Amino acid sequence: MSDDPDPTERNRLDEEESPYLRQHADNPVNWQPWDEQALEAAREENKPIFLSIGYAACHWCHVMEEESFQDEDVAEVLNEHFVPIKVDREERPDLDSVYMSICQQVTGRGGWPLSAWLTPEGKPFYVGTYFPPEQKRGMPAFGDLLEDIANSWSDPEDREEMKNRAEQWTSAIESDLSQPSPSTDGETPGPDVLETATSTAVRGADREHGGWGGGGGPKFPQPGRLQFLALAAERDGREDARAVVTETLDAMVSGGLFDHVGGGFHRYCTDQQWVVPHFEKMLYDNAEIARALLTGYQLTGSEEYAEAAARTFEFVGRELTHDEGGFYSTLGAQSPSFDDADGEAGEDEEGAFYVWTPEQVEAAVEDETDAALFRDRFGVTERGNFEGSTVLTISETVADLAEEHGLDESEVEQRLERAREQVFQARTERPRPDRDEKVLAGWNGLMISALAEGAVVLDDAYAEQAADALSFVREHLWNEDEGTLKRRYKDGDVRIDGYLEDYAFLARAALDLYQATGEVDHLAFALDLARAIEREFWDEEDETLYFTAESGESLVARPQELTDQSTPSSAGVAVQTLFALDHFADHDRFAGIAEGVLATHANDIEASPMQHASLVVAADRYHEGDLELTLVAEDVPAEWRETLADTYVPGRLLAWRPADDAELDEWLDVLGLDEAPPIWADRGTRDGEPTVYACRNFACSPPDHEVASALDWAAEEA
Structure with missing residues (x-):
C-alpha cells in the first residue's frame, strides 16, 4: 500500500528532476510519474491509465500541452476517469519501445507525443500520437475521445471488449519485441549481407538531394547506413556506395540540418531538399553524425567533413557540457522570438534562435561587403525560406562569390569567417532555447566514442574531453562494487537502472577511448561493462540480448532493440563491441554471445538489412574479422x-x-x-x-x- 492515501489527487511531477516532466508540473491534470504509487492506484480504483510519452525538445508535445493539458475541462475528465501518467521517453526508453510498438502496428505510424490508453494492468487498448483540441484531418478531438473512452469503460460489455483488445495487442507487442525469430539452420547472416544491404541502400537513396526519403520529405540523418556504405566503398570498391555517402554528407553539411553559425546538427529536415530542420539539437545526433563525418573524411579526404565534425565537437563542448565533464541531452526547438529593433522577446517560436533576415545580418556585421557576402553565401533573402526568415544553407560557392565581388577566394573565406563570428556574437544576445540537463549514460557513451575517434582522426586533444565525460559517468552512474550502471544523472539525483544501450554504448566508448589513448583503465572499464551485459541482458535460452535487465522492472513485454532508429541498435553496438573485447578476454563467451545474437536474428537482418544497419556491420565483422x-x-x-x-x-x-x-x-x-x-x-x-x-x-x-x-x-x- 502507498504511504500517500490519495496519490492521484494531485499533480506529482514537481517531485521529478526530468525537465520534460517538470514542464507539466503546473498543468491542472493530476499527472503521475510512472511508479508503483500510480500503478497501484489504477488497480485499486479500476481506472484506465492515460499514458503520455514525450521529451523536452518535442515540438508537438508542447503544442498538445498548450492546447489540451492546460485546459481545465480536459483536466477534469482526465482526473475523474483516468490515472494520467506522464513519461519522459529519454529516461524510460523501455516504456516508449513497448507502447510505440503497438502504435506503429495499429496506426501505421509513430512519433511523439505518444498517447496510449491502458488497462489498470498496463495493457494498451487505444493508441495514437498527437490529438488536436478540435476534430480535423480525420483525427478526433482529444476531449471527445476522452469522453468516449470513459463512457465505454463504464459499460461492462464495452469494457470487456476493450480488455479483449488489450490482450490481443499485448500479444502483438510480445511478438514484435520479445519473441526471437531464430533462423531455421542456426546460422549467422551470410557473408553477402553487406553486399545486400549496400545494394538496397543505394537503390533507395535520393540521388538528387542526398539521403533517403522523397515525396517532399522529411529527411532524417541515417549515420548507420553511411557507415556500412563507407565500408563497402572502401573494401569492396563500390563506387555507387561512395557516391551515396558523399551526396548525403554534402547535403547534410551544406543544408539547414547543420547550424552554420554555431556548429552542430538539428534533429531532421522537414523537406526533401534538407533546407528547413526540426530545430531541436540532440546529443545522440551530434555524436553519430560526427562519427559519420570522420569516416567520410578518411574515405574521401574532404576537408568540409573534418571542419563540420570539429565545429560539432566545439558546439557540444560549449553548449552541452556539464561543468564536471558529462554531456547534457538536448536543446529545444523553441525560443522566444526576438525583435532586434526594440530588444523585446516575444512568444515562443520554433527556430527563432537560428533564423535570419537581411536586416538582422546587416545589423550584426560591421562591414557592408562582409554582410553582403554572408547573405549571398547562406541565401539570406527578404522572402526567406521559413516563415519570413531564412534558415542558413550554403547557397553559393566561394569561387562564385569571389568572381561576383571581384575578390580572391582566400579573402572571401576570411571575410565570411569574420562575418560568421559577428553573427554568432549577435546571436548570443537572443533568448536561448531551453536545455535539458539530464546526463544519460548511453548518450554520453555515443559522444565519448565520437570524440575518441576525433582524437585519432583530427586532434588528440579531443581525448581529454572524452575522458572527462567518461570519468563523470563512472563517478556518478557506475557502481563498481555491484557492477551496475544507472541511466540518468540530474542535479545530483541519480535514477533508473541502465538499459542495454547504456551498457553497450558506454562499453564501446571506453574501448574507443582506450584505442585513442592506450590507457588500460579505459579497457578495463569496457570489460567490466561487457561482463554486466552478459550477466543482465544475455538470455542463454532465447540466445538474444534484451533491452531491459534481467533484474529490472517487469513490463507487459520485455523488449529487444535490433533496428537502428534515432540511435543505433543497442544489440548491434553490443555485438560489435563484444567481438572486439573478445580479443582481451581469457574466455570465448563474449564472441559466443555475439555470434548467438547474429544467428538468432539472421532472418530479420537478411530480410531488412537497411533497418538493421548496426547488426549488418556486426555480421560483416564476424565474417571478415577485426x-x-x-x-x-x-x-x-x-x-x-x-x-x-x-x-x-x-x-x-x-x-x-x-x-x-x-x-x-x-x-x-x-x-x-x-x-x-x-x-x-x-x-x-x-x-x-x-x-x-x-x-x-x-x-x-x-x-x-x-x-x-x-x-x-x-x-x-x-
Whole structure:
C-alpha cells in the first residue's frame, strides 16, 4: 500500500528532476510519474491509465500541452476517469519501445507525443500520437475521445471488449519485441549481407538531394547506413556506395540540418531538399553524425567533413557540457522570438534562435561587403525560406562569390569567417532555447566514442574531453562494487537502472577511448561493462540480448532493440563491441554471445538489412574479422598517428601494448588476467624501436616499424 492515501489527487511531477516532466508540473491534470504509487492506484480504483510519452525538445508535445493539458475541462475528465501518467521517453526508453510498438502496428505510424490508453494492468487498448483540441484531418478531438473512452469503460460489455483488445495487442507487442525469430539452420547472416544491404541502400537513396526519403520529405540523418556504405566503398570498391555517402554528407553539411553559425546538427529536415530542420539539437545526433563525418573524411579526404565534425565537437563542448565533464541531452526547438529593433522577446517560436533576415545580418556585421557576402553565401533573402526568415544553407560557392565581388577566394573565406563570428556574437544576445540537463549514460557513451575517434582522426586533444565525460559517468552512474550502471544523472539525483544501450554504448566508448589513448583503465572499464551485459541482458535460452535487465522492472513485454532508429541498435553496438573485447578476454563467451545474437536474428537482418544497419556491420565483422593492429611503443611516432588519422581502415582495432614487460604485467593485473591475451602475447618491440603487428583471422604480418607498411599488408591480404 502507498504511504500517500490519495496519490492521484494531485499533480506529482514537481517531485521529478526530468525537465520534460517538470514542464507539466503546473498543468491542472493530476499527472503521475510512472511508479508503483500510480500503478497501484489504477488497480485499486479500476481506472484506465492515460499514458503520455514525450521529451523536452518535442515540438508537438508542447503544442498538445498548450492546447489540451492546460485546459481545465480536459483536466477534469482526465482526473475523474483516468490515472494520467506522464513519461519522459529519454529516461524510460523501455516504456516508449513497448507502447510505440503497438502504435506503429495499429496506426501505421509513430512519433511523439505518444498517447496510449491502458488497462489498470498496463495493457494498451487505444493508441495514437498527437490529438488536436478540435476534430480535423480525420483525427478526433482529444476531449471527445476522452469522453468516449470513459463512457465505454463504464459499460461492462464495452469494457470487456476493450480488455479483449488489450490482450490481443499485448500479444502483438510480445511478438514484435520479445519473441526471437531464430533462423531455421542456426546460422549467422551470410557473408553477402553487406553486399545486400549496400545494394538496397543505394537503390533507395535520393540521388538528387542526398539521403533517403522523397515525396517532399522529411529527411532524417541515417549515420548507420553511411557507415556500412563507407565500408563497402572502401573494401569492396563500390563506387555507387561512395557516391551515396558523399551526396548525403554534402547535403547534410551544406543544408539547414547543420547550424552554420554555431556548429552542430538539428534533429531532421522537414523537406526533401534538407533546407528547413526540426530545430531541436540532440546529443545522440551530434555524436553519430560526427562519427559519420570522420569516416567520410578518411574515405574521401574532404576537408568540409573534418571542419563540420570539429565545429560539432566545439558546439557540444560549449553548449552541452556539464561543468564536471558529462554531456547534457538536448536543446529545444523553441525560443522566444526576438525583435532586434526594440530588444523585446516575444512568444515562443520554433527556430527563432537560428533564423535570419537581411536586416538582422546587416545589423550584426560591421562591414557592408562582409554582410553582403554572408547573405549571398547562406541565401539570406527578404522572402526567406521559413516563415519570413531564412534558415542558413550554403547557397553559393566561394569561387562564385569571389568572381561576383571581384575578390580572391582566400579573402572571401576570411571575410565570411569574420562575418560568421559577428553573427554568432549577435546571436548570443537572443533568448536561448531551453536545455535539458539530464546526463544519460548511453548518450554520453555515443559522444565519448565520437570524440575518441576525433582524437585519432583530427586532434588528440579531443581525448581529454572524452575522458572527462567518461570519468563523470563512472563517478556518478557506475557502481563498481555491484557492477551496475544507472541511466540518468540530474542535479545530483541519480535514477533508473541502465538499459542495454547504456551498457553497450558506454562499453564501446571506453574501448574507443582506450584505442585513442592506450590507457588500460579505459579497457578495463569496457570489460567490466561487457561482463554486466552478459550477466543482465544475455538470455542463454532465447540466445538474444534484451533491452531491459534481467533484474529490472517487469513490463507487459520485455523488449529487444535490433533496428537502428534515432540511435543505433543497442544489440548491434553490443555485438560489435563484444567481438572486439573478445580479443582481451581469457574466455570465448563474449564472441559466443555475439555470434548467438547474429544467428538468432539472421532472418530479420537478411530480410531488412537497411533497418538493421548496426547488426549488418556486426555480421560483416564476424565474417571478415577485426584488423588487429598491436601497437608497441613508449613514445608513439608522429608518423603512426598521421597514418592512422589519414587512412580509413574498416574493422580497425588498435591494441596498444606497453613495450616494457613489467608494465604489461601491471596491465594484466588491472584487467584481472593471469596471462597476456594473444593480441599482446609475444608482441614486444623489435630492435628496440616502436613496433606494429597486423593480424586478421589468425594470419599476421611480420613485425614492422611502420603502421603504413602493416596496413599495406592488410590490404594485400583482404
